[in-house]
Amino acid sequence: MIIDLTFLKQIAEVAAQQTLPRFRTVALVDNKYQTGFDPVTEADREAERAIRSLINATFPEHGILGEEFGGENLAQPNIWVIDPIDGTRAFISGLPVWGTLAGLTINGDAVAGVMSQPFTRELFMCDGDASWYEGPDGVRRLQTRKTTELAEATLFTTTPALFKGAQREVYDRIESTARLARYGTDCYAYAMLASGFVDLVIETGLHPYDIVALIPIIEKAGGVITTWDGGAAEKAGDIVAAATPELHAKALALLNQ
Numbered sequence: 001m002i003i004d005l006t007f008l009k010q011i012a013e014v015a016a017q018q019t020l021p022r023f024r025t026v027a028l029v030d031n032k033y034q035t036g037f038d039p040v041t042e043a044d045r046e047a048e049r050a051i052r053s054l055i056n057a058t059f060p061e062h063g064i065l066g067e068e069f070g071g072e073n074l075a076q077p078n079i080w081v082i083d084p085i086d087g088t089r090a091f092i093s094g095l096p097v098w099g100t101l102a103g104l105t106i107n108g109d110a111v112a113g114v115m116s117q118p119f120t121r122e123l124f125m126c127d128g129d130a131s132w133y134e135g136p137d138g139v140r141r142l143q144t145r146k147t148t149e150l151a152e153a154t155l156f157t158t159t160p161a162l163f164k165g166a167q168r169e170v171y172d173r174i175e176s177t178a179r180l181a182r183y184g185t186d187c188y189a190y191a192m193l194a195s196g197f198v199d200l201v202i203e204t205g206l207h208p209y210d211i212v213a214l215i216p217i218i219e220k221a222g223g224v225i226t227t228w229d230g231g232a233a234e235k236a237g238d239i240v241a242a243a244t245p246e247l248h249a250k251a252l253a254l255l256n257q
Contacts, residue, residue, distance in 0.1 A: 002112075002127050002128045002129055003104060003112040003127050003128055004127065005125055005132065007058065008102070008112070008113075008114040008123075008125045008127070009114075009123065009125075009134075010054060011051055011054060011100070011102045011114055011116070012100060012114055012116035012118065012123055014047075014050040014053075014054050015047040015050060015084060015100040015116060015118070016100070016116065016118035017050065018043055018046040018047040018049075018050050018084075019043045019047050019084070019085060019091075019100065019118060020118050022041065022042060022043040023043070023094075023096075023119060024094045040068065041085070041088060041091065041092065043084070043091065044067070044068055044084050044088060045068050045069075045084075047084035047085060047100060048066045048067070048068045048069055048082055048084040051080075051082050051084065051100075051102055052066065052069070052072075052082070055080050059078070059080075061073075061076060061078070062076055062078040062079065062080055062104075063076040063078065063079040063080070064079065064080045064082065065080070065081045065082065065209065066081075066082040066083075066084070066209065067082065067083045067084065067209045068084060077106055077107050078104065078105070078106055079104070079105045080102060080103070080105075081101075081102070081104075081105060081110075081208050081209050081212035081213065082101065082209060083100070083101040083102075083187075083209040083213070084100055085098050085099075085100065086098060086099050086100070086101045086115075086186050086187040086209075086210060087185075087186030087187060087188070090184070090185075090186060096117060096119040096120050097184070097185040097186060097188040098117070098186060098187070099115045099116055099117045099186070099188060100114075100115070100116040101113070101114070101115055101187055101209065101210075101212075101213035101214065102114050102213055103213030103214070103215065103216065105234065108232075108234055109232075109234065110212045110213070110215035110216050110233075111216055112126050112128045112216055113126050113212065113213030113214060113215065113217055114126075114213060115187050115191050115213060115214060115217060117188065117191075120135070120136075121135055121136055122134070122135035122136075122191075123135065124142065124191040124194060124195070124217055125217065126216035126217045126220045128216065128220075129220070130142075130220050131194055131217045131221040133195060142194045142195055142196075142217070142220075142221040143196055143221055143222055144193060144194060144196055144199075144218070144221050144222040144223040144243040144244065145196040145197070145198075145199055145243045146243070147199040147243050147244060147247055148246035148250075149247070149250070150174065150177045150178055150200075150250050150251065150254070151177060151179060152179055152199075153178045153179055153180075153199035153200045153243075154178070154179060154180045154181075154182070154197070154198050154199050154200070155174065155175060155178040155180065155181045155182070155198075155199070155200045155201075155202065156182050156183070156185060156189035156192070156193075156198050156200070156201045157171070157181070157183060157189075157202050157203060158183065158184060158185075158186060158203060159183050160172070160175070160183070162203075162204050162205060167204060167238075170254065170255055170257070173254055173257075174200075174202065174254050174255070177254070187210075187213075187214060189201045190217070190218060190225075190241060191214075193218060193221075193223055193241055193242075193243060194214075194217050194218050194221040194223060196243075199242065199243040200240070200241070200242050200243070200247060200251055201239070201241040201242075202239070202240050202241075202255075203238070203239045203240075204237070204238045204239075205238070206236045206237060206238075206239050207236050208234065211225075211233055211234075211236055212234060214241075215233050215234065218241055222243070222244070223241060223242060223243050223244070223248075224241070224242050224244070224245050224248040225239065225240070225241035225242075226240060226248070226252070227239060227240075228240055228252070228255045229256065230252060240252060240255060
């Protein structure tokens with residue numbers, strides 16, 4: 001199924017109308033957790049409301065699953081999966097590496113999606129046929145880098161602190177093999193992988209709304225993205241994304257060693 005890029009841009013625009021005026025301002029931050037810290041802001045909630053309203057008006061027969069307001073019409077084959085601000089910690093810290101995510105699944109398979117970073121005026125999109133970048137330096141088709149060796153790879157993760165016990169040992173093994181490791185860019189790391197600047201992203205504990213929109217963007221740019229056991233990334237959880245099938249296979253082997 002091909003989704004018109006114009007509609008993906010509309011999603012980005014209605015979300016940006018809610019997020020940008022609230023970015024780098026003094027705003028109330030709520031915590032979803034009783035213990036620990038999982039922030040949510042007015043920008044998260046209002047952006048998701050705006051995206052839901054647009055989808056409902058355009059595709060009333062589609063279902064929606066969002067981080068802030070849960071699911072509706074989830075028995076439908078076509079489901080939009082939304083994270084209004086992926087990287088809320090970055091958002092409240094004034095760092096422009098957060099993004100709005102909206103992805104379409106059909107019978108559970110992610111087929112189209114958008115990652116929007118409105119402060120830098122960048123869009124990373126997949127219409128179901130190809131992946132595209134649109135931003136200050138123009139429009140181009142996205143293509144991953146051709147890296148096949150871990151020793152030549154640039155690796156990203158949110159933070160190694162998220163990996164516990166044996167998982168941390170496995171992650172450290174891969175990081176020690178990679179050429180360069182960087183932290184803390186949430187969805188922007190996946191966008192850079194699709195753009196050919198990052199080779200490997202490894203994460204744990206993700207929800208569907210963290211990853212669904214990014215799956216088709218990466219795959220149609222030439223990359224591979226699965227769970228650590230090689231399963232469908234739509235399941236979320238522990239995720240590994242790589243620029244090439246060869247690099248993905250080598251990372252998967254280490255993750256499961």
